Amino acid sequence: MEDIKGRKVLVTGGAGFIGSNLVERLAKDNKVYVIDNLNTGSVKNLEAAKKTGNVTFIEDDIKNIAKHNLDVDLIFHLGMYSSSPMYKNNPNLLNEVVEGNINILEYVKQHKATMVFASTSSIYNGVTPPHKESIVPPVSDYYTEGRISAERLSELYAKLFGANIAAMRFFSVYGWHEEAKKEYANLVTQFIWAMKKGEQPVIYGDGLQRRDFVFVEDVVDALIKASVIKGFDIFNVGTGKSYSLNELVDKLNNAMGTNIKPKYIKMPTSNYVMETLADTSKAEKLIKFKSRIDLDEGISKLLVGK
Numbered sequence: 001m002e003d004i005k006g007r008k009v010l011v012t013g014g015a016g017f018i019g020s021n022l023v024e025r026l027a028k029d030n031k032v033y034v035i036d037n038l039n040t041g042s043v044k045n046l047e048a049a050k051k052t053g054n055v056t057f058i059e060d061d062i063k064n065i066a067k068h069n070l071d072v073d074l075i076f077h078l079g080m081y082s083s084s085p086m087y088k089n090n091p092n093l094l095n096e097v098v099e100g101n102i103n104i105l106e107y108v109k110q111h112k113a114t115m116v117f118a119s120t121s122s123i124y125n126g127v128t129p130p131h132k133e134s135i136v137p138p139v140s141d142y143y144t145e146g147r148i149s150a151e152r153l154s155e156l157y158a159k160l161f162g163a164n165i166a167a168m169r170f171f172s173v174y175g176w177h178e179e180a181k182k183e184y185a186n187l188v189t190q191f192i193w194a195m196k197k198g199e200q201p202v203i204y205g206d207g208l209q210r211r212d213f214v215f216v217e218d219v220v221d222a223l224i225k226a227s228v229i230k231g232f233d234i235f236n237v238g239t240g241k242s243y244s245l246n247e248l249v250d251k252l253n254n255a256m257g258t259n260i261k262p263k264y265i266k267m268p269t270s271n272y273v274m275e276t277l278a279d280t281s282k283a284e285k286l287i288k289f290k291s292r293i294d295l296d297e298g299i300s301k302l303l304v305g306k
């Protein structure tokens with residue numbers, strides 16, 4: 001695929017899991033600025049990318065973007081609080097997310113920059129799969145309301161000021177650099193951590209809940225492909241296949257040569273999501289994104305290491 005070359009790019013949340021994988025790829029051929037408040041990110045994630053000499057790390061909140069006098073015309077915006085339980089504990093995080101988004105959108109407007117940002121498949125909570133971008137999202141939780149507002153504000157800036165913005169609804173992303181996320185890391189990664197220690201992976205309910213697991217390298221591809229966006233649009237970033245958590249544990253046992261049974265515990269919430277599954281046709285058609293790494297390959301990549 002075509003990579004972006006010779007550009008000045010900003011990655012917000014670039015010290016986080018997905019952001020740092022993106023920075024690593026972009027830093028080969030571009031000058032990359034990272035703004036991250038290190039809430040769940042870690043500068044360790046940027047070690048490899050920094051070796052290129054092309055990465056400038058700024059520890060700050062994205063709401064302060066204007067004070068840094070950056071000269072970038074392409075923004076990958078992933079720097080938003082990244083997990084639903086964080087908001088349950090502190091609903092005012094939503095104010096932070098909206099303030100950050102408005103300040104980035106003002107930058108986009110003033111600098112005529114293009115933006116590609118992290119939305120979420122949580123928007124489909126309560127919707128029967130497969131999930132299409134065109135649904136009207138039901139009310140679900142604080143985290144999701146923040147991303148719906150990010151999508152709608154982006155569409156507003158496209159409509160009022162001609163901004164070019166792509167909203168990327170990530171499904172269940174797993175891959176390298178998840179250590180700093182700790183208990184918020186993806187289940188694939190958390191199960192590997194547990195099983196490597198000989199511990200039972202913990203599953204809510206009966207393990208029949210299904211997830212569309214997408215490997216982080218595919219997500220990075222999708223973000224880069226979406227940077228040609230004109231106007232505003234929304235794209236699913238998934239594989240179009242889902243696996244139950246029981247199937248995931250079987251795959252991990254096969255790949256690791258273990259025979260560890262999961263530990264089943266009571267569902268913690270009443271609105272637990274039973275299946276996520278992306279309809280991938282729109283992204284395939286409009287930005288030519290199709291995931292290439294299936295769950296078996298992703299697991300073996302993680303087990304072998306980079």
Ligand SMILES: NC(=O)c1ccc[n+]([C@@H]2O[C@H](COP(=O)([O-])OP(=O)(O)OC[C@H]3O[C@@H](n4cnc5c(N)ncnc54)[C@H](O)[C@@H]3O)[C@@H](O)[C@H]2O)c1
Nearest residue numbers: 013016017018037038039040041061062079082118170173
């Ligand atoms: N991992 C997934 O499966 C998944 C699924 C759907 C959506 N997303 C979204 O993708 C984005 C990246 O997620 P991730 O999995 O890499 O999580 P992450 O927590 O590793 O990354 C988020 C990064 O943003 C930083 N950040 C948060 N708020 C910030 C702020 N106000 N100012 C500056 N930096 C801030 C954090 O410190 C962290 O480094 C997030 O917005 C997340 O909600 C992730």
